[in-house]
Amino acid sequence: MKDDYKGISRFYDLLSSLYSIGAVRSCRDFLLNEVKPGMNVCFLGVGEGREAVKVSKMGAHLTVVDTSKSMLDKFQQKLDKVNLNHEADIYHGNVSEFYKNCIDHYDLVVGNFFLNVFPEHKMPEVLDGLLGLCGEEGKVVIGDFWNNRESSRLVQWLQHANWNVALTIFRLLADNPIHPIYVYDELLEKYGFKVMREKTFNVLGIPMYRSIVAEKFFKQ
Ligand SMILES: C[S@@+](CC[C@H](N)C(=O)[O-])C[C@H]1O[C@@H](n2cnc3c(N)ncnc32)[C@H](O)[C@@H]1O
Known part of the structure; x- marks a missing residue:
């Protein structure tokens, strides 16, 4: 299986943290507020999985999915380092097969910084599949780049500039597709989910990233 992240898996986490002055890490960690011991937690496109290891430390059971063997190896090293003897179910493959x-x-x-690796025509289908994994009382957490359409033109310009720089880097390094910043709220509603909590994460005072927690609208 092609490993688009092979060249960057060694410094992916560091690169994203330096680039965002720590905001991406904080955005990824927002999900930790939702974790309780004994939960079953699934990470799609887990990457290095720094925060997934924290979830394991909190006593939840992990399932992780990724196409990149090098990313999954980094994740396994991190998990082994904390020496928990906690097993994780690791699925090395395409999310659609999963x-x-x-x-x-x-x-x-x-799905942190995961849906943005798909082109515009494919992303809704991947989001739909992600929501389909969620139990009746379950939640989904999605962290990504943020474009607030209600903020000033200058702020929106800066948000787009931030996205375009990252997009160019990941286009060159991992062949990511070109598309605008995804805002998931409307799609989530269409699929019967509602954003219950959210937090934005700033770089130099500008909200550049957002993490959302969504739940099913009607529970049976
Ligand atoms: C931008 S990285 C995000 C990693 C991590 N979730 C984070 O928060 O930084 C996207 C990850 O998704 C994985 N990925 C890309 N396409 C995938 C697919 N079709 N199925 C499963 N994983 C995929 C990549 O290998 C990579 O590890």
């Missing part, structure tokens, strides 16, 4: 084969539902499904 959706087809998965029979479980999760208390928490996490």
